[in-house]
Amino acid sequence: MSRGGRRRMWGTAFRVSGAILTVALLVAGIVVFTDAFNQKQGKMSAAVNASSIDKIVLRTDGVLTEVWVKRTLDLREGITLMELDIDGLRAEIETHQQVSSATVRRRFPSTLEVSLAERAPVARISARDSQGATQILLVARDGVVFPGVGFEREFRRTLPYLAGIKLVRDEGRLRPIKGMDVASVLLATVRNEAPHLYNDWKVVSLARLEDEREIEVQSAKVKRIVFTTRSEDAFLKQIAQLDVLLDSVRAHTDQPVREINLAIGRMSDGRMQVPVTFSDTIPVESVVPQESTPNSQFFNTPRKTNREL
Structure with missing residues (x-):
């Protein structure tokens, strides 16, 4: 080569x-x-x-606290994030009826995040527990009944009681109350539009809701007020009529009112006539404006019915 x-x-x-x-x-x-x-x-x-969990961070739209979350989850001391059953923890929180929905997340290295959507009460009920003891429970807009943890006593006292309902237990808890979706609209309307009337409401009865489509209210000033649920905008108009009518009554007499039936009011001469019953029978004419002439047992309000709160 x-x-x-x-x-x-x-x-x-x-x-x-x-x-x-x-x-x-x-x-x-x-x-x-x-x-x-x-x-x-x-x-x-x-x-x-x-790294064991050293912090639980709570985000909620209600009144529950981190103390409640810790007590509910009852986590073992020294447990780490990776040892947690996240779905199980969420399910445990949601067994409490006050919680509408819950989200549980890990945030490394050692923080557990809990987010809650809570039910807001609109009424209260008196019920007996399995031992026969009486307890006061709260009712949400969707009819769900729950004990109500974290609500101040003064707030509870502002809620009207429910009557005319049937409480049914199912696997240790009360079933949602029928008709609360309708009743909650009435309560929300009067609370927002006429709080001076709402503050006097003591009892709301649903006894005639299913058959007669009527809701009865007992207030501090009137023993029985009847509302109809037959039209979508019925509540706002009826509350306006009630407000006007009570103003008229106060202006003309100190006689206690026993009943006002807004469910069977009728129009006459451009005005709404609503039957009013007093605790002691007196002529209706004595409490209405002189310029109006009532028909039979109907009270003639001095303002037009198109007034809205």
């Missing part, structure tokens, strides 16, 4: 060897890096797994 051929052969051999060595070094570097990375990840994972 000529000298030039030997040079070319050795040059090729060196280049091949260099390429092999380069590849080997790259592979070794990758192996070393991967091993170091895995060791670091393992140490981080071990550190995370070894």
